[in-house]
Amino acid sequence: MDRRNGIAIGELSRRTGCNIETIRYYERIGLLPAPARRGRYRLFGAEDVARLAFVRRARELGFTLDEVRALLVLAAGGEGVCAEARDLAAAHLADVRARIADLRAMEGVLAEAVRRCDAGEAPGCPLIGTLSAGTSPA
Amino acid sequence: MDRRNGIAIGELSRRTGCNIETIRYYERIGLLPAPARRGRYRLFGAEDVARLAFVRRARELGFTLDEVRALLVLAAGGEGVCAEARDLAAAHLADVRARIADLRAMEGVLAEAVRRCDAGEAPGCPLIGTLSAGTSPA
DNA sequence: CTTGAGTCTGTAGTCGCTACAGACGGTAGG
DNA sequence: CCTACCGTCTGTAGCGACTACAGACTCAAG
Numbered sequence: 636m637d638r639r640n641g642i643a644i645g646e647l648s649r650r651t652g653c654n655i656e657t658i659r660y661y662e663r664i665g666l667l668p669a670p671a672r673r674g675r676y677r678l679f680g681a682e683d684v685a686r687l688a689f690v691r692r693a694r695e696l697g698f699t700l701d702e703v704r705a706l707l708v709l710a711a712g713g714e715g716v717c718a719e720a721r722d723l724a725a726a727h728l729a730d731v732r733a734r735i736a737d738l739r740a741m742e743g744v745l746a747e748a749v750r751r752c753d754a755g756e757a758p759g760c761p762l763i764g765t766l767s768a769g770t771s772p773a
Numbered sequence: 774m775d776r777r778n779g780i781a782i783g784e785l786s787r788r789t790g791c792n793i794e795t796i797r798y799y800e801r802i803g804l805l806p807a808p809a810r811r812g813r814y815r816l817f818g819a820e821d822v823a824r825l826a827f828v829r830r831a832r833e834l835g836f837t838l839d840e841v842r843a844l845l846v847l848a849a850g851g852e853g854v855c856a857e858a859r860d861l862a863a864a865h866l867a868d869v870r871a872r873i874a875d876l877r878a879m880e881g882v883l884a885e886a887v888r889r890c891d892a893g894e895a896p897g898c899p900l901i902g903t904l905s906a907g908t909s910p911a
Numbered sequence: 912c913t914t915g916a917g918t919c920t921g922t923a924g925t926c927g928c929t930a931c932a933g934a935c936g937g938t939a940g941g
Numbered sequence: 942c943c944t945a946c947c948g949t950c951t952g953t954a955g956c957g958a959c960t961a962c963a964g965a966c967t968c969a970a971g
Contacts, residue, residue, distance in 0.1 A: 645917065655918085656960060664958095675919055675966075685905070692904045697879045700958070710901045717898035721890035724900050728883040731876050738873045741835045745866040752859035760855035762862050763848045766830045767823070783948065793949085794929060802927095812936075813950055838927070 641671060641678035651687045658687065666690060666704060697731055698723075779809060779816035789825045796825065804828060804842060835869055836861075 648655045661667045667686060671678045679687075689710065693703045702723060709716045709723075744765065751761035786793045799805045805824060809816045817825075827848065831841045840861060847854045847861075882903065889899035 643917075644919095654960080657958085659919095660959065674968095677918085689904050692906065694958090695879075696882055696904075697876070706901070706904065709898075710905065717890055717900070720898050720900045721887055724883055724890070725887050728880065728887060731880050731883060735873060735876045735880065738835070738869050738876065741833075742866065742869050742873065744834055745862055745869060749859055749863050749866060752855055752862070760847075760858050762855070762858045763844070766827050766834075766844065767848065768830070781949075792929080795927085797950095798928065814936080815949085832927090 640673065641680045642684075644677050644679070647679045647684060647687065650684060651691055653687060653691055661687070661690065664700070666700060666707075696727075698727055702727060778811065779818045779821075782815050782817070785817045785822060785825065788822060789829055791825060791829055799825070799828065802838070804838060804845075834865075836865055840865060 642650070644655050644658055647653075648658060651658075658667070662669060667683065667690070670683055671680070686707070689707065690703050693706055694700075698706065705723060706720065709720045748762040748765050780788070782793050782796055785791070786796060789796075796805070800807060805821065805828070808821055809818070824845070827845065828841050831844055832838075836844065843861060844858065847858045886900040886903050
């Protein structure tokens with residue numbers, strides 16, 4: 636494929652680490668603009684690469700696609716945009732922290748249960764006991 | 774509804790904190806057995822309550838529905854089951870820890886970006902800068 | 912001329928719910 | 942006895958963010 640006018644989707648995939656199907660998916664939902672074409676084949680330029688890289692990094696930080704959409708608008712906008720971006724990130728950060736807290740609670744219970752299983756408690760399985768807690772065995 | 778033969782789905786929902794639609798969903802996918810009926814209405818007994826409570830607790834610990842299925846089989850099985858349950862839980866624990874690590878990485882980057890936004894850096898938004906990193910502005 | 916890699920469109924599946932629509936059942940008040 | 946209302950029923954479609962095909966095509970190298 637002609638490299639002077641852009642790169643093919645496979646090359647874009649390699650460069651961004653983003654699955655081909657996912658790239659097409661992003662296009663379909665309007666997160667990426669419909670790219671140029673050479674015949675039936677998509678042809679991506681530097682701007683496309685940058686935009687997809689941006690999306691990927693935002694996704695790696697856990698932003699939802701809707702949030703990414705908003706961030707893309709902000710990134711294109713001029714002044715006063717930082718405060719909005721900050722708020723978006725701060726809200727997302729709170730969300731991430733809440734999820735960490737949830738997972739840490741799970742981790743604690745699981746680790747304790749596994750530990751007790753390893754200790755070989757006398758009757759029954761401590762893990763299953765934990766899950767059955769508060770239930771009188773019928 | 775006749776309380777001597779069991780409780781209605783709404784009551785089960787209240788007791789277990791599990792959404793009515795979710796209970797029916799669990800039944801549909803075979804996680805819960807088809808309950809008794811009084812006419813068209815489902816009627817749940819003590820065993821049903823216990824089983825759903827078990828499922829709920831396992832879900833709260835982050836087990837997938839397939840894992841919950843396996844745990845239910847183990848909980849019903851007799852001896853030697855604890856080792857299997859332990860392994861399942863240990864694998865899941867590793868998964869939980871991996872997710873925590875991912876989230877902590879996100880948290881770090883996000884917190885730093887928000888902090889730099891708050892600090893009011895001179896040109897452009899640090900958060901958007903982070904997301905655009907490695908991209909030469911076209 | 913054939914072969915193989917790459918790309919295309921379109922559709923359906925994943926997971927774990929959640930949210931209806933539209934019908935039916937049982938009960939309490941007027 | 943009629944009506945209003947709540948609870949329940951079945952069935953289907955939607956969410957988010959992909960992922961996985963099937964089946965057709967394009968193009969370049971050997």
